[in-house]
Amino acid sequence: MADALLTFTDRGIHCPAGDFHIDPWRPVDRALITHGHADHARPGHARYLATAAAAPVMRHRLGDIHLETVRYGERIMFNDVAVSFHPAGHVPGSAQIRVERGGEIWVASGDYKLENDGLSEPFEPVRCHAFITESTFGLPVFKWKPQAETARALNAWWAANAANGQATILGAYALGKAQRLLSLLDPDIGPILTHGAVENTNAIMRAQGIALPDTTLVTPDLKPKDHPGALILATPSALGTPWARRFAPASSGFASGWMALRGVRRRRAADRGFVMSDHADWSGLNQAIRETGAERIFVTHGYTSIFSRWLADQGYDAAVVQTDFGGESLDGEDAA
Numbered sequence: 001m002a003d004a005l006l007t008f009t010d011r012g013i014h015c016p017a018g019d020f021h022i023d024p025w026r027p028v029d030r031a032l033i034t035h036g037h038a039d040h041a042r043p044g045h046a047r048y049l050a051t052a053a054a055a056p057v058m059r060h061r062l063g064d065i066h067l068e069t070v071r072y073g074e075r076i077m078f079n080d081v082a083v084s085f086h087p088a089g090h091v092p093g094s095a096q097i098r099v100e101r102g103g104e105i106w107v108a109s110g111d112y113k114l115e116n117d118g119l120s121e122p123f124e125p126v127r128c129h130a131f132i133t134e135s136t137f138g139l140p141v142f143k144w145k146p147q148a149e150t151a152r153a154l155n156a157w158w159a160a161n162a163a164n165g166q167a168t169i170l171g172a173y174a175l176g177k178a179q180r181l182l183s184l185l186d187p188d189i190g191p192i193l194t195h196g197a198v199e200n201t202n203a204i205m206r207a208q209g210i211a212l213p214d215t216t217l218v219t220p221d222l223k224p225k226d227h228p229g230a231l232i233l234a235t236p237s238a239l240g241t242p243w244a245r246r247f248a249p250a251s252s253g254f255a256s257g258w259m260a261l262r263g264v265r266r267r268r269a270a271d272r273g274f275v276m277s278d279h280a281d282w283s284g285l286n287q288a289i290r291e292t293g294a295e296r297i298f299v300t301h302g303y304t305s306i307f308s309r310w311l312a313d314q315g316y317d318a319a320v321v322q323t324d325f326g327g328e329s330l331d332g333e334d335a336a
Helices: 055-062 147-163 177-184 196-207 282-292 304-313
Strands: 013-015 020-022 030-032 047-051 067-070 076-078 081-087 095-101 104-108 130-135 167-171 192-194 231-234 250-255 272-274 296-302 317-320
Touching (some): 047 055, 055 067, 055 196, 130 282, 147 167, 147 177, 147 250, 147 272, 177 196, 177 231, 192 196, 304 317
Parallel strands (some): 020 030, 030 047, 047 067, 104 130, 167 250, 250 272, 296 317
Antiparallel strands (some): 013 020, 076 081, 081 095, 095 104
């Protein structure tokens, strides 16, 4: 792969001709970042480039970094390599990065989903010769329901809990998933309380003009009895902790693509599981790849071996690439 437009190194995806890396996991001079999740936007790089919409949360998470921004579709040259960022639909500000040199086009997709969630910039297919794809949910068992259907189930659960005198605790990642869920909640059911990590991200997105329902930050002196019928939006790591138990009696839920697998909800000790992910499901992965028109597919993080074999059976030149990207996890704070 020495002569390839993009190569895969121990620091990350590298473009030798343009002298930059994409989502590198070790310090480099110039890092092009697809989005602000911790496994893609890491500290220690000399220079960063990301979309204007991704920049505020990156600055919040990474501190005083040298960060330049780019508009979707804007063309930037690095030596004789043309680069542009295109919506990935994963979280607000997320991007696929298109790299072109001498008529050869590669796309590094980062993380993506095809359903328009009404919050993130909708996914746009980008034609290319080689496509680097995730495979977080690269099995046929992963099939997402339409978002509106999940929203109805979520609000019905919350309303039933409130009617029974219970609080509702919902676990979700602080960046992307939490705000997507907020946009689907019916605030007429009751008050919405938030964990500090969620509220910090809410504030950043509100400052960018993203409309979200009113929320109340959970502070040490907040009295749950003053907020009857509340829904508490918490980080995954807060579920089952003394922080969450203060709201008893409560029913707990978790929103993740992993809820499609039997037994996962029990491992999370949740009463309800909602199948919702900011990553593409099986059909979404396949559709995205078809729409690129690419013949060469590089499969990263997830069910890499299974998905790459499937793609090879469909006639693609498919290969597995080892990366440090995490995808959507169940246990830690969000990698995805």
